[in-house]
Amino acid sequence: MLTYVPAKPWGSRAAAMLLVVLIGYFLLSIAGNANFGWDVVGNYLFDSRILSGLSLTIWLTIVTMMIGVILGTICAIMAMSRNIVVATVANAYIWFFRGTPVLVQLIFWYNLGALFPELSLGIPFTSWWVSVPTNTVIAPVTAAILGLGLNEGAYMSEIIRSGLLSVDPGQRQAARALGMTNGKALRRIVLPQAMTVIIPPTGNQTIGMLKTTSLVSVISLSDLLYSAQTIYSRNFQTIPLLIVACIWYLAATTVLSVLQARIERRFARSRRDLGVTTEITSAGQVGSS
Amino acid sequence: MPSPMIVFDRVSKSYGGLTVLHDINLTVAPGEVISLIGPSGSGKSTLLRCINHLEPIDSGSITVDGELIGYRQEGDLAFELSEKQIARQRARIGMVFQNFNLFGHLTALENVIEAPIHVLGIPRRDAEEQAAELLTRVGLAQKMHNYPRMLSGGQQQRVAIARALAMKPKVVLFDEPTSALDPELVDEVLDVMRALAEEGMTMVVVTHEMSFAREVCNRVAFMEAGRIVECGSPAEIANDPAFRRTRAFLSRVQ
Numbered sequence: 001m002l003t004y005v006p007a008k009p010w011g012s013r014a015a016a017m018l019l020v021v022l023i024g025y026f027l028l029s030i031a032g033n034a035n036f037g038w039d040v041v042g043n044y045l046f047d048s049r050i051l052s053g054l055s056l057t058i059w060l061t062i063v064t065m066m067i068g069v070i071l072g073t074i075c076a077i078m079a080m081s082r083n084i085v086v087a088t089v090a091n092a093y094i095w096f097f098r099g100t101p102v103l104v105q106l107i108f109w110y111n112l113g114a115l116f117p118e119l120s121l122g123i124p125f126t127s128w129w130v131s132v133p134t135n136t137v138i139a140p141v142t143a144a145i146l147g148l149g150l151n152e153g154a155y156m157s158e159i160i161r162s163g164l165l166s167v168d169p170g171q172r173q174a175a176r177a178l179g180m181t182n183g184k185a186l187r188r189i190v191l192p193q194a195m196t197v198i199i200p201p202t203g204n205q206t207i208g209m210l211k212t213t214s215l216v217s218v219i220s221l222s223d224l225l226y227s228a229q230t231i232y233s234r235n236f237q238t239i240p241l242l243i244v245a246c247i248w249y250l251a252a253t254t255v256l257s258v259l260q261a262r263i264e265r266r267f268a269r270s271r272r273d274l275g276v277t278t279e280i281t282s283a284g285q286v287g288s289s
Numbered sequence: 290m291p292s293p294m295i296v297f298d299r300v301s302k303s304y305g306g307l308t309v310l311h312d313i314n315l316t317v318a319p320g321e322v323i324s325l326i327g328p329s330g331s332g333k334s335t336l337l338r339c340i341n342h343l344e345p346i347d348s349g350s351i352t353v354d355g356e357l358i359g360y361r362q363e364g365d366l367a368f369e370l371s372e373k374q375i376a377r378q379r380a381r382i383g384m385v386f387q388n389f390n391l392f393g394h395l396t397a398l399e400n401v402i403e404a405p406i407h408v409l410g411i412p413r414r415d416a417e418e419q420a421a422e423l424l425t426r427v428g429l430a431q432k433m434h435n436y437p438r439m440l441s442g443g444q445q446q447r448v449a450i451a452r453a454l455a456m457k458p459k460v461v462l463f464d465e466p467t468s469a470l471d472p473e474l475v476d477e478v479l480d481v482m483r484a485l486a487e488e489g490m491t492m493v494v495v496t497h498e499m500s501f502a503r504e505v506c507n508r509v510a511f512m513e514a515g516r517i518v519e520c521g522s523p524a525e526i527a528n529d530p531a532f533r534r535t536r537a538f539l540s541r542v543q
Contacts, residue, residue, distance in 0.1 A: 168388075168390075170386060170388055170390040171390060171392060171393070173343065173386070173390065174384075174386060174390035174391075174392070174449075175392075176343065176376070176379065177341055177343065177379055177382075177383075177384040177386075178379070178380065178403070178404035178408060178452070178453075178456060179376045179377065179378075179379045179380025179381075179404060179408040179409075179456065180376060180404065180407070180408055181372050181373055181376045182372060184407065184408075188403070188407060189392055189403075192394045193392075193393055193394050
């Protein structure tokens with residue numbers, strides 16, 4: 001009877017030791033540095049202005065991602081259309097909104113009133129329309145939602161399109177042969193299977209969006225970053241307040257990462273069960289041999 | 290003679306300049322099992338896919354159980370039906386694919402109940418009961434809650450047949466149902482098809498399995514370059530090939 005002794009990975013153990021020492025030294029030097037103003041960080045971490053900024057950031061992230069997903073789905077389906085006008089419109093939208101900086105788009109929407117002093121809604125070339133002054137409709141919040149949402153839609157459409165393309169065409173064919181319309185085949189057969197491809201990059205986009213919303217501080221919307229800026233412009237505690245903002249951004253992205261992992265597990269159901277059975281069969285083989 | 294189940298009347302179809310179906314005339318009686326054989330590219334799969342309008346035809350007409358497929362005739366004009374109407378016609382024409390095409394995100398049972406519930410509007414409980422019965426019939430009572438990935442090719446194809454039967458089809462179309470299977474798995478699928486033929490299902494089978502064609506089919510149609518060059522009972526085709534190519538093809542596949 002032999003007892004097996006695994007080889008000792010001395011190299012990686014030494015590297016790990018070195019890293020622990022270096023990180024410890026780094027953390028100590030930060031904690032001991034009075035310039036970081038940890039007491040100020042503690043004072044402002046739960047400040048009501050910071051918390052209301054945080055809630056706006058989270059709300060903006062949710063709303064713009066929802067718009068992005070809906071627009072992206074519509075756009076992905078349009079881009080795959082056989083009708084050349086429909087496909088071109090979708091591709092032009094993607095081209096434009098991916099091709100210009102989102103910061104510029106935000107400022108553009110914010111200043112829409114300068115281009116179109118009045119916004120009209122009605123049937124083109126008829127007298128049926130209503131119009132309102134642009135600045136009453138395009139408040140900073142509307143500009144932020146439009147700017148971030150339209151931009152996100154362009155990115156999401158590429159993600160959703162790649163998801164739809166990842167599903168074998170035979171799936172749609174089988175669905176149609178069973179008497180499903182194209183729409184039903186898409187909803188019930190193709191999209192659920194595209195989800196495994198769509199969800200991981202969508203999680204990335206959501207986390208990215210949470211931080212991108214900080215751009216709305218340029219159109220003076222009091223999100224998390226803008227709230228921190230407002231406070232430090234008065235008390236000049238710039239670094240501590242930026243640390244406060246970072247702590248909340250990190251906390252929110254951590255929550256989002258956990259959520260993403262949960263959703264991924266839920267949609268990988270058919271694959272995970274395969275793993276479980278493989279374990280059972282291999283255990284069975286071990287038992288029988 | 291009872292009214293025919295499937296009628297091809299001078300059906301032609303081309304892709305670009307290439308004619309893939311050339312003036313096809315074919316009548317299939319109710320309960321008849323007909324196999325389409327021929328070299329690849331001869332148009333046999335296309336012909337099959339025209340029956341449920343997965344491929345539109347250019348001229349001629351196809352009827353299933355007396356109903357014009359894919360079009361509505363008004364005088365000399367045939368208007369293509371709306372997507373919904375075509376879907377309704379397809380619901381009663383079963384189809385089994387070479388690559389099974391089981392829905393990967395659904396278990397065997399869910400695959401079978403999907404269309405009865407969401408296309409025919411059958412209550413879930415009734416659909417499940419029927420699906421359990423069908424899966425038992427194809428020998429997969431133990432595998433009902435497995436996902437397709439966990440099933441062998443032969444098992445997947447049997448689920449696919451159960452899925453087609455769950456729609457209570459008038460006709461079942463088989464597109465090379467055993468071509469993607471390992472040799473030792475072919476028989477379990479052919480057995481299910483044989484039993485289905487004995488129950489009187491009308492079947493159109495694109496296949497390379499000459500032994501199946503000989504034993505089970507009432508007729509064999511041999512296709513070449515978009516034409517049916519020979520059509521007769523398996524004995525007629527196998528023992529007295531009228532065409533040299535037919536003979537050459539049969540000797541190749543046997």
